Amino acid sequence: MIEFKDVHFQYGSLLVLDGVSFHVNRGSTKVIMGPSGTGKSTLLKLMLGLLKPDAGQVIVDGVDVGQAKRSEMNDVRRKIGMVFQDGALFDSLTVGENVGYSFLERGGMPIDEVEAKVREFLAQVGLDPGILDQLPDQLSIGMQRRVAIARALAACNPEIMLYDEPTTGLDPVTLETITDIIVELQEKMHMTSVVVTHQIPDALKVGSSFLILAGGKVVFDGSAEALAKCTIPMVMSFLEPFKKTLRASFTSLHSELGN
């Protein structure tokens, strides 16, 4: 569904991606991890066509995003829902207008129908539709993230969901809620998902395969099982603080499979 072939990208003179290749199968969830500044968010922006690769190919649902015309790119974007870092909600619009943005933008839908849709999407992410008229600034960070997920879902009934650090800066309870929403959406809607995160426990909960970036290169790409056994020094040092969680999660996965 998504494929990167030897992608190179740099911001000015700073090399961010240096020959990155990987693929994400339809219906699976790829978790991208790695230290800050290694180009994780850049990967998502490349998938969405917000950036063009300097070399290599980014193919999303058969379309080479780097070469696509504006109309082709709009077709690709219609299949993608993106939850940006920190939500990126439009702060001059209310929650209702944010979630219903794509309906209002396309036009042709009566306003009460848009409102009903917005209520439906807010309920889907566990939010009270009573917040419809509030501004994003009036919500907690956790609620803003949920509104951002609802907005991405409302945008296009997406086949692909991209999450850019959806749980960063959240308290443990809200973090758990957001992770549960991501898992639930995947199970219900069988979407292809890419999740960029620093939170290893969440990564293990939502991911079916894992990719670790360092120095602009892919240093690991594989399953949770392969990750637990990985002996690459960079990967080991990155995972060291979470080794216990990783082992426990792997053991529980094994016992679930055994049962």
Place this chain on the structure above:
Amino acid sequence: MFKALNGFESRIKEQLLGLQDLTLFSVRILGLSVSGPFYVHDLYEQLHFMGVGSLHLVVLSTFFAGQGMAIQFVRELRSMGTEMYLGKLMVVAIVRALGPTLTGIVVASRTGAGITAEIGSMKSANQIDALIAFGTDPGRKLVVPRLLALLVMLPCLTLIADMVSLFGGSLVSVYQAHVSAISYWSMVRAYLTPENITVGMVKPVAYAFIISIVSCWKGFTTEGGTRGVGRSTTETVVICVVSILITDFVLTRVIFTWLGW
């Protein structure tokens, strides 16, 4: 020495690339401005923000600027015993030059800075990327309504500024020069010719274009978070004010040549 020259060369190169980028941006926005679809609701919002929002500042600054200028004129005219010509001088100074330029500078400082800060903050918060992800063209949604609104509102504000300044001048005329309001206003009316009005009304159209394009472009090219927003906002005001003063000179030369003055 060579290091300093290299630094100078790269700075010049950077400035030229910036100018090229700004030119391409302007051409693209002009293209979008003449073809739909238009964000009418956003246009209304901007008309209100730029027009009603700037009105008090324009009125306040031009009222006092008009009086200040009139006081200077009265002193010089009195020495020649020609105070009755205050109205004529005020039309020449205000309608042709000070009205549009002062209004342009006031609007650039308020509206231009506001536009850059808003778009720059949106960029820092990934909201511009979010718009693109939803299939919205940020140029069409954010720049075109601001350009059109300023093209409508700046000439209107200039007209109001001219009237307020002339009114300020009339107060000076009556209370300091002891020239009656009737003779002041009849002098103003006599010199409020189509030529003078043309000179004064062409300028705000050019200033509106400069302010909206520069401020939006600086917003879109903002880098470096909140500090970057602050830097871009300052640069917007500086570029707009300097450009307005240069444009004032160029347009005055061109229009005077065209009118055969």
